[in-house]
Amino acid sequence: MNYWLIKSEPSTYSIDNLKAEKQTFWSGVRNYAARNNMQAMKKGDICLFYHSVTDPAVVGLAKVVKESYQDPTTDEPAWVVVDVQFMKKFKTPVTLPQIKQDKKLANMDLLRLSRLSVQSVKKDEYEHILKLAGE
DNA sequence: GCCAACGTTGGC
DNA sequence: GCCAACGTTGGC
Secondary structure: OOEEEEEEOOOOOOHHHHHHHOEEEOOOOOOHHHHHHHHHOOOOOEEEEEEOOOOOEEEEEEEEEEEEEEOOOOOOOOOEEEEEEEEEEEEEEEEHHHHHHOHHHOOOHHHHOOOOOEEEEOHHHHHHHHHHOOO
16 A cells, blocks of 8 residues: 655645545646656555645545556557545645644655655655644 | 746757 | 756745
């Protein structure tokens, strides 16, 4: 079981969109590092759902329900998507300033590689974020 | 709206 | 294969 963080601008696709839709394919990734992470995702892995730009914060959880396959929004074989299912929306989002202040989370890719849209998260980082969210 | 970081492109 | 120019992302 692995943990990931997937980013979205809430004005484009928010956790509420996912909640309403229940499930979606995660498309639009056009970066090789992010693509490689998606290809490494396994069914049952858990993704932290992160809102970027507007009130940046981890806002909930999604589960990988289908492993990577050709991105249906492009013919280019380089790009893939995964299917993710809504799990939960945090009552208390874990904000970026909170993550920055937390020594345990200081090495997260989120802070080091702020532009990477699909990142791997360590188990202890994941568990710590859940704790901060009060889950 | 600005700007830093960084990935990608293209000239050589 | 290097590196400058450029475009995009995302924090503030």
